[in-house]
Every structure is written in structure tokens, then in C-alpha cells.
Amino acid sequence: MTKLLGGLAIGAAAGAAGTTALNAVTYLDMAVRGRPSSSTPQDTVEKLAAKADVQIPGADEPRDNRVSGLGPLLGLVTGVGVGALAGGMHAAGLRPPAGVSALLVGAAAMAGSVVPMTALGVTDPSKWRASDWLSDAIPHLAYGAVVVATVRALDPDHGGRIAARATGL
Numbered sequence: 001m002t003k004l005l006g007g008l009a010i011g012a013a014a015g016a017a018g019t020t021a022l023n024a025v026t027y028l029d030m031a032v033r034g035r036p037s038s039s040t041p042q043d044t045v046e047k048l049a050a051k052a053d054v055q056i057p058g059a060d061e062p063r064d065n066r067v068s069g070l071g072p073l074l075g076l077v078t079g080v081g082v083g084a085l086a087g088g089m090h091a092a093g094l095r096p097p098a099g100v101s102a103l104l105v106g107a108a109a110m111a112g113s114v115v116p117m118t119a120l121g122v123t124d125p126s127k128w129r130a131s132d133w134l135s136d137a138i139p140h141l142a143y144g145a146v147v148v149a150t151v152r153a154l155d156p157d158h159g160g161r162i163a164a165r166a167t168g169l
Contacts, residue, residue: 004091007155011087012080014150018109019079022143029135040122041071047120075113082109083147090151098148106144110136 030037045067049056056066086105096104114136117123128136 003157004088007087007089007091007151008084009087010151010154011090011147012084013154014087014147015080015083016076017150018083018105018143018147019076021146022075022079022109022139025139025142026135029139035135040117041074042067043122044074044117044120045070047122051120078112079109079143082112083151086147087151090155098152101148102141102144104144105147106137106140106142109143109147110140 029035045056048054056063056070058066082105085108086101095101114123114125118125125133
């Protein structure tokens with residue numbers, strides 16, 4: 001049980017690192033192509049609040065600012081949560097090759113955001129263009145690669161040199 005909890009903690013840290021990579025790749029794409037940011041995180045907050053019958057406090061600009069802050073927080077929760085699951089699976093001994101793991105973890109993170117947004121009616125992937133898919137898939141692949149590399153680097157049972165140095169082993 002201790003090993004699993006450690007794996008979850010390592011995975012959560014890896015998820016935070018992966019989320020940073022995802023955001024960096026997304027912002028780089030925006031800067032290079034001059035494209036605007038997506039409103040789907042804020043739209044998701046609005047739909048979730050309406051479904052839960054929860055009022056977001058404030059009016060006008062303060063309320064809009066809260067929604068703007070809550071949108072990215074949903075992404076962080078997804079990223080840390082998927083990372084924790086990946087770390088837990090790694091600790092449980094499920095260790096496909098790194099490339100396969102990165103694809104699976106990236107796909108899980110992408111599904112973790114797209115599936116709820118689709119269910120809420122925020123987006124419809126069947127109407128996405130190829131560029132839309134690439135704009136979503138590439139950052140999630142970066143996320144998966146960073147999560148897997150971080151989990152493996154921090155796992156002392158998997159040759160984790162960082163963890164071994166930090167613990168003096």
C-alpha cells in the first residue's frame with residue numbers, strides 16, 4: 001500500500017510537470033500561429049456550474065475573472081489527477097515501453113478534458129478540423145512524455161536516479 005501511495009504522489013508531481021509542458025506547448029502554438037486562446041475551459045466552468053446549480057459569485061467583471069481563473073484550474077486538476085493515476089499504475093507494475101506509456105497517458109489526459117466537454121455540449125470533436133485535432137493532440141503528447149519521464153526518473157525501483165540521490169540511496 002505504501003508503494004502505491006508513493007506512486008500516486010510521484011504521479012501527481014509528474015502530472016504537474018506534464019501540465020506545465022502542455023501549457024508551454026499550447027502557448028508556443030498560440031504565439032507562433034497567432035491564434036487566440038480557447039474559451040472551452042471557461043465555457044466548461046459555466047456549464048458545470050449550471051448543471052450543479054451553483055452560482056459563481058459576483059457580477060460582471062469580478063465574476064468573469066473568477067470563471068477565467070476556474071477554467072485553467074480544471075486543467076490543472078485533470079493534469080495532476082491523470083498523472084497520479086499514471087504513477088499509481090507504474091507503482092502497481094504496469095510499465096509498458098516509454099513511448100507507448102507516453103501515448104496512453106497523453107490520450108488519457110486528452111480524454112479527461114474532451115469527454116466531459118463533449119458531454120456538456122461545450123465542444124463537438126466530430127466537427128473539429130485537422131488543425132483543431134493537432135492543436136489538442138500535440139500538447140497532450142508533450143504532457144504524456146513529460147509525465148512518463150518524470151515518473152520513471154522519480155521511481156527508485158525503476159532506476160530513478162533523482163529519487164535515489166534525494167534519499168541518499
